[in-house]
Structures are given as structure tokens and as C-alpha cells.
Amino acid sequence: MAAAEREIITPVVGGSELTALQRVTRSFDRDQLLWSSGFLAGLAETRANVVPLQSARGHEWHIFYATETGNSRRVAERLAGEATAAGLSTVVQDLRDVRPKVLKNIDSAVFVVATHGVGDAPEGSEPFFEFWLSDKAPRLESLDFSVLALGDSSYADFCEVGKRFDARLRELGATAVVKRVDCDLDFEKPAEAWTKQILEQASKTVETNKSAHAAHLTSVPAKPEYGREHPFNADILTRQSITGRGSTKDVRHIELDLEGSGLVYQPGDSIGVLPSNPPQLVATLLQATGLEDDVVVDVDGESTTLQEALSNDKEITVLSRPVLDAVAESHPKLRSILESRDSFSKYLETHQLIDLIHEFPYDWQPQELVDALRRLTPRLYSIASSPDANPGEAHLTVAVVNYDAYGRQHWGSASNFLAGDAASAPIYVEPNDHFRLPTDGDTSIIMIAAGTGVAPFRAFVEHRREHANRGKNWLFFGERNFSSDFLYQLEWLRYRKEGALNNLDVAFSRDQKDKIYVQHRLLEKGADVYDWLEHGAYFYVCGDMKTMAPDVDRALHSIVREHGGMSADRATEYIDDLKRAGRYQRDVY
């Protein structure tokens, strides 16, 4: 119920009025509430135009365009101008700048769509059309729409993009308000006629919506609580590779559908993923041990096949002590490795189960193997999206672990699961209260990321942009190669252009003879960094725990010493104060 209340009342009635309304309705039962809604709607009818149309949510009138030469934009902007003059509240957006799923939350949209070349969508708008023409596209029953198609009839597939999109929207249940018009290069006249028709229709629709809106109350069914023990099976909407050709890495941008889960998160939180192990690895293990896949084993009191246990119940990538102990009995060399703490942890770090099986042959019995293996544990990924900028979704930035060592193929479990072909993933939200944006949106932030450590910062910047926070944002990002590894480059450049990202400094270690890392850039900009800190900025670090985080920490000490004119001890005190005040936060792994 809370969600529905917010949806309808908040934009128009706020503050003490809202409190009063809540006080009156607190004791009402369902029937009384429904009756009241009708009563209030009747009142609204008698006071037509007292409530300004543009302030009622859902009456915002969306005009989207996809343009190659600027013609569609001009038509869209002219339409918006006339609509605004007619008292409509309009939003004009380029389809290259919107998330495809935005249509789900809109009930009135107009599209001015160009086709260029032979049936191609304008540059940058491809992801939008690809999504809506794909099988992933959700139903759009509540959308009223109109399409103006622009094209050049001297090409085959004239106005193809507009035509296909129009047909697809109908297929998805949306209602065409004004019939599509296809314009040739001399688009001005037909576009003008179409614009006129649109405006006539729009004024009618707004009239009827006014009364319909009040009776829109629906109850929200109770949701089960999802968590680590009871993960939600989230559809994987997107698994897009975001490293370019020639990269030494393979990083994927994963989008999870949280709709209907009741899961909520904040920027800084993580998603726990319960993977299935890579099928190739399970097969390799079965082959290496000579065990049958369909032999029945017991896992925590339940019978299952060995194949199933290795796929979904047991940890088969990371090694653990019990497996090593079992094998060490018959292998003195392994025993001596285990005796020293250093050599033991080194072995754990550099070897997987498959290596152990090859290096130290052992006559594994199915049940014995299953018992020795640890339970499969979830993997945590920092969420790369703001829930407010992407309602109903959580995005992850996943480096696919896949490498050769000791002459064998090695796989990471969760990364290959997410990057593979599973349609959905069992997930839950893991809050992280130690990695939070400042509560005051006016506070500036400095973000230092290496590689996929940039994920939470994407969430941070999206979030502060969504909330139009005035605090400045500064990102330091490091990876290997500029041309292939600049994760989310297009977004950062767009944010920088918009002013949502104030400073962007990058370090690519392998583009020149001398390795340049984020800490070098940080030192170069030391005077400004110190100035930001002095003005209350928060300092965040995300990424590699072993080298990057300590290097950045050293750089920060040296900046405070140099630019604050402090002794080493004073600088340490200064930085400890930052930590205590929650202004130096790290998410390292």
C-alpha cells in the first residue's frame, strides 16, 4: 500500500497536508478507502484545472527522438514547443540517452524516428531498438504512443526503423493514438500535419486521464523475503561484454531484473550470487577422477547425483583444508607444503581442485570427495547501478576468470556462470554500510578505482546525478589499455559533458613504457585532492586489496604531508580522522 500511496499523492499533496490526509485515513478499511477515492475524484471533477495538470505524475508527456542528421530532433523539439505552449508538461529525450526499459513506466509517448542507410537505426539508438525488438521486451499494455518515421525513399527499406518499431509496440499491447506517418527527405509538411494531429489527441487524452487517475488504486500483494538463505531468481536482462577487441581482460556488464522481488539496495551494497559451477570443469573433474556422473551421493542428508553435487552444491574451484588433508596422507610432498603457513597459503592461492587432482593422484571415492569439499558459497559483486536511476534492476561489473595454468584450463565459478547462458541467477542483496555516499548531497567525493572496482562508483555517480546533488564528483580510474579496457567510458564521458562528473583522471598501465597507475595520477593532482579534502570531500577506494589499495593509501599520506605541510605523524592523524568521520571508505577485495 505504501508504494501506491506515494505514487499518487506525493507529487501533488505534501508536508502538513499529507500528514493530515494520512491521519484521517489511518483507521479506514479497504472499502472506506475505495469509497473515499471516488469521493475525492468527484471533488476533483468540480474543480477542474485547479490542480495543475503537469504536476500529476504520469501526465508528463514524453517525446523521444532518434536522429542521424538532426531532422528528427528538430521535429521533436518543435512538437515539444507547441505542446508546452498548449499547457502540456513535456520531456524531450534522445533515444541514445535513455534506458530502453524507461517505456515501462510511461503511459504517453511520442516517437520521432529516423532511418539511415539501409534500414539502420541512428547511431547510438541501436541498443534501444535492439531491446524492444528482442524477445526480452516486456508487455506495454498501458502505453499510448504515436510514431513519426523519417527516411529517404531513395534507399531500400524506407523508414524501416519507424515501421518496425510501430508494429512492435502494437504487438506488445501498446495503443497507437495517431497513425504512423512516413516522411521522405521533404519531411516538413507531413511532419507538421502529424504534429497538429498529435496535439489535438493529446489535449483529449489529458482530459480523460484527469478523472481516470483517481480510481487507479490497487493493492500490493505481500512479498516473501529474499536473502542469502532464500535467494531470488533474477532474470539476467543483459550480459554485455564491455572490454574491446584486443583486451587482455574479459569484463561483462550484467543487468539483473529485481522486479517483483521486493529487494531493495543502496549504492555501495553488493549482490550475492549463488552460481552453478562451470559444466566443462565438472566434466573435467569427473574425467580426472574417473568417477561416474550418475553415482548417488549424500549431501547434507539428501541424495543426489555426483554430477549434481559438483555442479550446484560443492566448491570445486577454490581449495580448502579438508581436501588437502585427505590427499596429503599419501603424498609427503604435499604434507610438507601444508606444514608451513606460507607455502600452504601460497598453494591455496595459486592452485585449484583440478590442479590438486592432477598433481597428487588419489583414489577418490564419490562420497569421500563430496564430504571433503566445502559447500558452494555465494560470490559478492559490488552493485554498479543506482536503484533510483534504474528502478527494478541491479547491474554488476564482472571480470570473467578464465585462464591457463600448469597446462590446464581454469575457470572462475560465478563469473563464468553470469557470463554463460543461464537465463536467471539466484541472488540476494548484501548491504555494505561501510561504503556509503555522504548523506549530504552537497558534499564532494573523490573515487579511486582500478578495474572492476569502478562498479560502485558507477552507482554513486548515477545516484547523485539522478538526485541532482550539487556535490562535485571526481573519478580516478586505472586499467591496462585505454582503447579496450576503459570500463563504462561512454557513460563517464557523457557525465563529464553534462557536469555530473566534474573531474576524470585515468591511468592505463600498459600504453607506454613506464607503468602508470591511479596512485601516480593521484599524486599529480595532489594539490587539488588536498584542497577537496579540506573542503570536506569524501575519499573512496575500490579494487585490488593487495597492491592498489596500499599504494593509494601511501599516495594519500604523501599528498597530505606535502600539500598540508604536515609531518608523517600529523598526516597519519589527519587520515585517521578522515576514517573516523567516515570520509575515507574502502571496498577492497
Add this chain to the structure above:
Amino acid sequence: MSGSAITPVEEIKARSDYLRGTIEDSLADDATGALAEDDTQLAKFHGFYQQDDRDLRAERTRQKLEPAHSFMIRVRVPGGIATPAQWLEMDRLARRYGNQTLRLTTRQAFQFHGIIKRDLKATIAAINGALLDTIAACGDVNRNVMCTPLAERSDIHTAAYEVSKAISAHLTPNTSAYHEIWLDKKRVAGSEDHEPIYGATYLPRKFKIGVVIPPSNDVDIFSQDLGFIAIEEDGKLAGFNVTAGGGMGMHHGEPDTYPRVADIIGFCKPAQAVAVAEQVVKIQRDHGDRTNRKHARLKYTIDDNGLDWFREELNRRLGFDLQAKRPFRFLTRGDEIGWSLDAHGQWHLAVFVPQGRLADVGDVKMLSALAAIAKVHKGTFRLTANQNLIISGVADEEKNGVDRLLERHGVRSSDSLSPLRKQALACVALPTCALAMAEAERYLPTITDKLESLLARHGLGNEPVSLRITGCPNGCARPYLAEIGLVGKAPGQYSLFLGGNHDGSRLNKLASENMNESEILETLDRWLGYYASKRNPGETLGDFIDRKGLTLPWTD
């Protein structure tokens, strides 16, 4: 037509402080491989274009990566003549910073492709170090001045070449921005830039000048904004017939834009050529259309005001009248591939360079072959307007050495190549040129193969048919002067133009729009059959098609 507001590019030029803009900031921004938008326009004046690998564009958008930006740098080589030392430096730069290829352009310039932003400065500085430059290689200024490289007749060539060099030097922009940005020259405090010829907003559009020595019309003099046709009298250079108003560019579906062959407007003496060039440039500066870039070349200025007005305006500004044009005759446009001997006993080897692209591909290591020759060669290298190369000034005793080096690097003799292939031209187009709508350079070998077999089928294998392909209608490979011109409209789709002549004085005509390869070949098959059976003795394909008014007879 256009309104009266000046174009955005004019505004960018006006506020650029003599071509500085924010290029230095753009170079320093390492979060993007691109320049700031306004700077991409100014970059052209400095000799380079921002491009991206269009094969990867959609893929990288999905990867949330910006386009794979790189830069094409064009090197000005007046008259197309380079020394062996310059050649070796171009070779080194292509390997070090470029994409391991060196392209010879249809305007006798070098082009590097695939230079990334952080290497721009080092590359341009090195080019200047080799006493070549890139300023005004592109942009709304006079571009590389062309000159017939006719090595065999060196006296006339030398005189004509000196004129082309003098014009080039005289029309080079004066701004010190180029030296500050690329060569770290400090701006003298309080000093003001001044462009006595161009003014602060330069020309409304690019400007092309060529010098040609009949009987060859290799530089396609009628395609140039301004042309000088060398007139030889008593074995000496008497002067030039002056041509004006040529230009290739047009836009699909916009009849107000069109290719135009230049008019011959008179004759001037060699010593007057620089003044003529300066005054024609100034007329275009003052009268060219700055409100519509599609209508801003000299050809439109002349058509809008009339040729008589243009001639009078020029004479008035010169302070003397051009003389009446003098007789001359053009016979060919192609290069005579192979060895030739000049009157002074020097040898010259014209090497066929497929699509003008020098590269090491498989066993054919053309780039390396020429680098090896450059290390021992004592003459010059001459870039031709047909994108071939002349190794010029080889002594009798060194001739075999050149042949051996070519052979050792797998460069075969061009004797067996068809006349069609030897003179076919293509612009760069996909994947790097931002304007390209269809393939050109990458497609030329394929379409040439297919056209060769058609010609052979009709017994026309030895006909010197001219074929030119461009990826867009701007006309960089001068397709509107070919017997068969293909102008890209969309991937795999071309407009077919037919009926140019061999001396480059007649435009071809649009035969059909939007043809795919099989439609093109079918149409050409019918024309070649018709031509083979009905041609007059010695009649060329272009002349035949033109005589028939581009109309094929009905067939079953």
C-alpha cells in the same frame, strides 16, 4: 536554398584565434581518443582528420566504449616530389605510429592512417623534421598543389614544378598556431597573427590547384578549382592556360549540387601564375558562399555570378588582362607504368601501386621494397595523381639494382596488368572515412576482377577503360570524370555514372541510382556487348556511351 546565417564552421573559424581553438586542451585530455567537437573542424587546417574504425562502431557502442578513434594525417608534397631521406622518414612514421601502411593520394600527397591521439604531436613534429609539413593539407584553404610529375621531359617539368612550389608556398597560411601546437614554438608576447591572403576566417571551403603538362592530363585539370595548363613553345615553358571552376563534389538527391568541369579563362606568363592564384583565392574568399557548405566551392561562385563577371573581377584585381588561351592537346590521363629514359640519359620507373596503398602483404612487401630502394636511391620519388609512384632519376648502372630490390620483395612487374587495373582509382572510404556510405578502396580489387572478365568476354581486354570508385558523392577519386564511375550510396549500393572521356574534359552522366553489384555488372555487360559490336574505329567506351545518349537498345 540556404538562409543568410553563416555556417557553424564559419563561427568556429572566426572564434578559433587563427586556428588555435582548444586543440592543445584536446590533446591533453586522456579520457577520450577524440578531440573536442569544434577542434575536429580546426584539425583539418593542421592536416589531419579525426576518424574511427566504422567496422567496430556499433560493437563498441554496445561495449560502452567510445568509437575507436584514430587520425588520418595528410602530408603536403607540392608537385608530389620527395627525397629518399623524406621517403625513409615517412616509412618509419607509418610503421611506428601508423597502421603499417603508407597511402599515396589522388592529390600526390602521403597519408598516414590509424594514428592515435597521443602520437599525433610526435608524428607531425617528425614530418616537419623531414622538411615536409601538414598545414593546409586539408581544411578551407588551398590544398596540396598538384603538378604532372612527367619525369621524361625534365626541363619543362622543372619549370612547371617551380611554379607549383611557388604557388604552394605563397598560399600557405601564415598563422603561428601550427608551430606553437606541434613544434613547441612559443608565441611572441603581444604578437598578433595576420593572414594577408585568407583573413581570419580563411576560405568558405577547400580550394584545389593543379599544374598540368600536356599531352598528359594526369592531374585531371578540369576537376581543380584553379588550374594551370603548361604551354610549351620552342621547347620552353611559355606560360599557362588558366582554368577555373572545376570541382567534383555533389550530394545525392540534391540537384543544386553538382560536379563541374573547369572553364579555360585565358593565358598567363609563368611569372604571373602566383599573382593569378592569389587573386582567384581572394575572389573566392570575398564572394564564396559562407552560408552553405554544400554551395561554397568556387564553381558555384562562378555559376552564381557568371563567367564574364569572374573574368572581369580577376583582371581588375590583377591590374592586367589575361591573354587569349593558347592551343594545346591532351591525350592521356594514366601513367605509363614501367621504365622510361629521358633526354639526359636518366631512367625513371613508374611503379603501379594498387589502390595507392603501400603495404607489406604476405610475400608482396611493397613498403619494404621502397624503403630498401630509398636507402640507395640518389634521385627522387614522385607521387602521381593516379596514386602510383615514379622512382625518378636512376642512373643506367643502378637500374638493375632497383629491379632486383623490387623482385626480392615480391613486387612483380606490372606488365601483365590490364589497362583497366592500371588506371583504376578508389578513395579510402570504409572503414576509416567518416563520410563513406559504401566501400571503395577495399572493393576496387573485386570489382576490377569482375570487370576484367567482362571486358575479356567481349574481346575488350586491352581497352584502357577508366574505372573510379568513391564511397560517397564528394568525389575524392574524381569519379565524375571516369568512363565508368561508381559513387557509393549505401553498403553494397552505388550510383553508376557513365560516359566520361579520356582527356578528362567531359563529365559522365548518371545512368542509374542504387545498383548492387549484379545490377552494375549486368548493365555494364550489355553496354560492353553493344560497344564491341557497334563502336566506330578507335572510339572509346566513354565516347560511345555518350554518343548513344546513355541509351541501351531494347533486348529480349
